[in-house]
Amino acid sequence: MGFQTTDVKLIQALSAVQQFVPMYGLPDHLMIHVEYHSDAAMSWRRENDELFLRCSGVGQALMLLGRALTLHDRSAESLIPRLDQLGAMLDVSRNSVYTLPTMKKFLCQLALMGYTECYLYMEDTYELPGYPYFGYRRGRYSVQEQKELDDFAALVGIELIPCIQTLAHLRTAIRWKYMQPMRDTVDNLMVGQEETRELVEAMISHFSKTFRTRRIHLGMDEAVSLGTGRYRLYKGYRDHRDIIMEHLRLTCELCDKYGLKPLIWDDMLFRDHTPLMNYYGDSAPVTEEQRKEYPDNLCFVYWDYYHDTQEE
Numbered sequence: 001m002g003f004q005t006t007d008v009k010l011i012q013a014l015s016a017v018q019q020f021v022p023m024y025g026l027p028d029h030l031m032i033h034v035e036y037h038s039d040a041a042m043s044w045r046r047e048n049d050e051l052f053l054r055c056s057g058v059g060q061a062l063m064l065l066g067r068a069l070t071l072h073d074r075s076a077e078s079l080i081p082r083l084d085q086l087g088a089m090l091d092v093s094r095n096s097v098y099t100l101p102t103m104k105k106f107l108c109q110l111a112l113m114g115y116t117e118c119y120l121y122m123e124d125t126y127e128l129p130g131y132p133y134f135g136y137r138r139g140r141y142s143v144q145e146q147k148e149l150d151d152f153a154a155l156v157g158i159e160l161i162p163c164i165q166t167l168a169h170l171r172t173a174i175r176w177k178y179m180q181p182m183r184d185t186v187d188n189l190m191v192g193q194e195e196t197r198e199l200v201e202a203m204i205s206h207f208s209k210t211f212r213t214r215r216i217h218l219g220m221d222e223a224v225s226l227g228t229g230r231y232r233l234y235k236g237y238r239d240h241r242d243i244i245m246e247h248l249r250l251t252c253e254l255c256d257k258y259g260l261k262p263l264i265w266d267d268m269l270f271r272d273h274t275p276l277m278n279y280y281g282d283s284a285p286v287t288e289e290q291r292k293e294y295p296d297n298l299c300f301v302y303w304d305y306y307h308d309t310q311e312e
Contacts, residue, residue: 002029002030003018003029003030003032004029004030004031004032005031005032005033005034006033007032007034007061009058010032010034010058010061012155013058013061013062013111013155013156013157014062014065016104016108016152016155016156017062017108017111017112017156019104020101020104020105020108021105021108021109021112023065023066023069029049030049030050030051031049031050031051032050032051032053032065033050033051033052033053034053034054034055034061035052035053035054035055036055036056036057037054037055037056038056039056040056040080040081041054041078041079041080042054042055042056042060042064042078042079042081043055043064043076043077043078043079044064044065044067044068044076044077045075045076046068046075046076047075051065051068053065053068057157058155058156058157059111059114059115059116059156059157059158060114060157061157062111062112062156062157063111063112063113063114064077064079065112066112066113081114084116085116085117086114086115086116086117087115087116087117087118087119087161088110088115088117088118088119089118089119089120089121089163090103090106090118090119090120090121091121092120092121092122092125092141093121093122093123093124093125093169096139097125097138097139097140097141100145100148100149103149103152104149104152106118107149107152107153107156107158107160108156110158111156111157111158115158116157116158116159117158117159117160117161118153118158118159118160118161119161119162119163119217120149120160120161120162120163121163121164121217122141122162122163122164123164123165123169123170123172123173123219124138124140124165124170124172124173125138125139125140125141126140126141126146126162126164127140127141127142127143127146128202128203128206129143129202129206130202131199131202133176133178133179134173135173136176138172143206143210146210146211147210150210150211150212150213154212159212159213159215160211160212160213161211161213161215161216161217162207162210162211162213162216162217163217163219164203164207164216164217164218164219165218165219165220166189166200166203166204166218166219166220166247166251167188167189167191167218167219167220167223167226167244167247168187168188168189168219168220168221168222168223168224168226169187169219169221169222170187170188170189171186171187174189181193181195181196182195182196182199183229183230184225184226184227184228184229184230184231185225185226185228185229185230186229187223187225188223188225188226188229189247190230190231191226191227191231191243191244191246191247192231192235192243192246197250200250200251200254201254204216204251204254204255204257204258204260205254205258207260208258208259208260214259214260214261215260215261215263216255216260216261216262216263217262217263217264217301218251218255218262218263218264219264219265220244220247220248220251220264220265220268221264221265221267221268221303222265222267222268223240223244223268226240226243226244227239227240227243231243241272244268244269245293248264248294248295248298249295252295252297252298253295255297256297261297261299262295262297262298262299263298263299263300263301264298264299264300264301265300265301265302265303266300266301266302267279267303269294269300270283270286271283273285273286280304280306280307280312
């Protein structure tokens with residue numbers, strides 16, 4: 001199918017999408033007219049070989065185009081988005097790392113379905129300047145590949161957000177000999193160590209330059225054995241909640257330094273409010289005093305694999 005449009009952004013986006021996603025329609029050629037506006041409402045209308053789109057950006061234009069080509073029982077549609085943001089998270093730290101063509105196809109599919117953002121979950125599957133063994137033999141994305149993915153995502157109207165780990169889930173990164181000063185347990189970083197601070201700053205500084213977004217997900221979930229390894233051996237016993245808060249303040253300060261908005265998984269901060277330290281259950285409310293301990297620029301992200309009812 002041939003597309004024609006005078007909108008430069010849509011021309012570039014369609015050119016990218018057609019490389020990875022086949023798009024079919026009835027006419028041999030389709031002239032697309034786009035009207036951008038700042039309202040929440042969007043619409044499409046098809047008249048013979050012409051398609052009229054009204055939306056706020058190229059991402060919405062691709063979604064409306066997808067609907068216009070697949071909803072054969074109608075010739076027009078008006079929509080009011082229920083959500084300002086709709087995101088997916090793609091795990092590229094388990095089993096295999098997707099190639100760039102596969103990633104680009106996925107981003108195109110997200111755009112056509114109306115998604116606005118994609119969290120790219122990488123534990124150590126990215127090249128980190130200054131740390132040559134970070135992601136070694138793990139299929140890591142090079143610095144250039146990271147920038148290429150971000151450029152492509154922006155082209156199709158998707159905000160690509162790095163979702164990394166800055167505390168736990170780093171066993172394959174810290175197994176190397178040169179990383180041992182940063183290791184508390186097999187999974188966790190050694191909080192308070194100068195080498196650890198330098199590593200975390202390198203991560204945050206790196207993504208402030210390779211990705212357009214000003215958001216960064218720092219992970220920090222499931223650090224269940226924090227403070228029980230080399231930390232306790234060399235620094236003595238300390239409540240893991242105090243250790244987490246120290247590290248949390250450090251990472252948030254570094255995000256401020258590099259102009260980023262930090263997000264973390266919230267489980268380690270709330271599981272301590274349950275009787276048996278479960279991830280889910282009858283947790284006590286967070287007090288106003290406790291709330292004030294958290295950095296002002298921090299955003300919590302809730303994860304739950306197990307519950308599917310509104311009450312739970």
